[in-house]
Amino acid sequence: MNNPTPPYEQVRREIIEQVGSGELRPGDKLPAIRVLAGDLGLAPGTVARAYKLLEEAQIVLTRRGAGTTVAPGAAMEARKLAATAERESGGPIDAGLVALFAGPIVAARARGARDVEILAAVRAVLAGENGEDGGGA
Structure with missing residues (x-):
């Protein structure tokens, strides 16, 4: 182990x-x-x-x-x-989700955000740190 x-x-x-x-x-x-x-x-x-x-x-x-x-x-x-x-480790992903996130990621990059900052923001939203529920099940 x-x-x-x-x-x-x-x-x-x-x-x-x-x-x-x-x-x-x-x-x-x-x-x-x-x-x-x-x-x-x-x-x-x-x-x-x-x-x-x-x-x-x-x-x-x-x-x-x-x-x-x-x-x-x-x-x-x-x-x-x-x-x-498998998905969490970089395996097959939902193409619909990729399409959903593509636009906001392009916009964030256009504002000068680095990928690490974008990922941190996504994690914060998932954790509900934006004042919303994070959209989880």
Whole structure:
């Protein structure tokens, strides 16, 4: 795990990848938090955080006494998450969004704004720092 990505995120991504590829299927049981943590040399809280995020994303279900299993419909959710991650890392993007942003970016550059400043402004809008809701879901 010599990677700048936080360990909980590495665990989360690996499970998403295994679900998306079909290596893990709905109903498959995941190792107990303490077992997986021990196998990976991580703190149990790190694995618990990954499992919690996976549960929030509807990839796994955790039931007291039954453990953690791959959720029904998890493969579709895993593919959606993988597609989002691909876009965020520079993969395929929505052409409609590109067209939507093209004009304002050209205008900002015409005012002398540098790309780093434009990106900072977009991040501020997404974070709601402009007094609006940021347009998020």
